[in-house]
Amino acid sequence: MPLKIPADPEPSLNLIPMIDVMLQLLIFFMLGTKFVEMERNIELEVPRVVDAAPLSAAPERKIVNVYRDGAVTLDGKTVTLDELQDHLASGRRQYGDLGVLVRGDSQGAFQPVADVLNVCKQAGIAELGIAVLPVTRK
Numbered sequence: 001m002p003l004k005i006p007a008d009p010e011p012s013l014n015l016i017p018m019i020d021v022m023l024q025l026l027i028f029f030m031l032g033t034k035f036v037e038m039e040r041n042i043e044l045e046v047p048r049v050v051d052a053a054p055l056s057a058a059p060e061r062k063i064v065n066v067y068r069d070g071a072v073t074l075d076g077k078t079v080t081l082d083e084l085q086d087h088l089a090s091g092r093r094q095y096g097d098l099g100v101l102v103r104g105d106s107q108g109a110f111q112p113v114a115d116v117l118n119v120c121k122q123a124g125i126a127e128l129g130i131a132v133l134p135v136t137r138k
Helices: 016-040 081-094 111-122
Strands: 062-066 072-074 077-079 099-104 127-130
Touching: 062 081, 062 111, 072 081, 077 081, 081 111, 099 111, 111 127
Parallel strands: 062 099, 099 127
Antiparallel strands: 062 072, 072 077
């Protein structure tokens, strides 16, 4: 006489907890967007100050190009060494950690590049770099 063993019930996936979590998230994000919208609609006049310093981070590094003929450009505009020093000093006063990248022509003399480096030092630039291209060795 064979014994009848009851069969295990088929496993099933209970979706109710997952649906509950999804509804909770939906409600949370809907309410969050409402608060942001309410914040934008507040009529508020911001106070004014006289000497407001910028709160933004320092801008990208300034790019100084020194060409073969000795011409110097700062961010694409031709400048003299005195003008370069003035621009860098004013930028340094506005952003204490202003950086400068000096790019010299490989076929030009080094003296104009040295003059630009000296001007950067006199302007108080602490973060100073010289651009070079690596050569692949065979």
